Amino acid sequence: MLDGTQVDGLADPVRRRRFNQINALQWLVIAAVVAGCTSAGAQALIPSLVAVAVGLHFLPLAATFEQPRLKLPAALLVAVRAAGAVISWADGSDAFVRQVVGGGAALSLWATATWTIVSMTAARSHVSAAS
Numbered sequence: 621m622l623d624g625t626q627v628d629g630l631a632d633p634v635r636r637r638r639f640n641q642i643n644a645l646q647w648l649v650i651a652a653v654v655a656g657c658t659s660a661g662a663q664a665l666i667p668s669l670v671a672v673a674v675g676l677h678f679l680p681l682a683a684t685f686e687q688p689r690l691k692l693p694a695a696l697l698v699a700v701r702a703a704g705a706v707i708s709w710a711d712g713s714d715a716f717v718r719q720v721v722g723g724g725a726a727l728s729l730w731a732t733a734t735w736t737i738v739s740m741t742a743a744r745s746h747v748s749a750a751s
Contacts, residue, residue, distance in 0.1 A: 629685045635684055635685065638680075638684045639681070639684060639685075642677055642680050642681055642684065643677070645677070646673055646674065646677040649673040650670055650673050650674075653665075653666060653669040653670055653673060654666055654670075657669065664708065664714040664717065664718075667704065667717065667718050667721040667722055667725075668701045668704040668705060668708075668717065668721050669701070671697045671698070671700050671701040671704070671721050671724075671725050672697065672698055672701045674697055674725070674729075675693065675694045675695070675696070675697025675698045675700075675701070676694060676697075676698070677694075678690045678691065678693050678694035678697075679691065679694050682694070689732075689735070689736075689739075690732075692732065693728050693729060693732040696724075696728035696731075696732075697724075697725055697728055697729075699724075700720070700721055700724035700725050700728060701721065703720055703721070703724065704717045704720055704721040704724075707720055
């Protein structure tokens with residue numbers, strides 16, 4: 621895929637179906653987290669638990685697309701959630717927890733997207749140069 625042999629990982633219908641299943645499950649988990657935390661009056665937990673749901677969804681995606689690099693955002697997002705939990709347990713404000721979790725999640729996802737784009741561009745350049 622990133623070696624230039626297949627640009628569109630979703631061209632394979634089996635991968636596309638698995639991708640859709642993984643993302644649908646992620647959204648169901650996020651909806652359940654929001655509903656459960658809201659009904660329990662624990663809205664402060666929503667950002668941290670959403671970060672875990674988003675992070676963990678990268679693990680089956682890594683296997684589906686044969687991209688072990690996707691394990692990195694999984695680890696980063698779970699670590700961001702852990703940082704939020706530590707801050708919360710240390711009586712940090714809910715606002716600060718949201719800032720740490722939201723900011724850390726955003727940076728993790730942007731860094732992963734940038735890494736992926738740069739890698740794909742480099743792979744395409746390499747394939748073009750070899751032709």
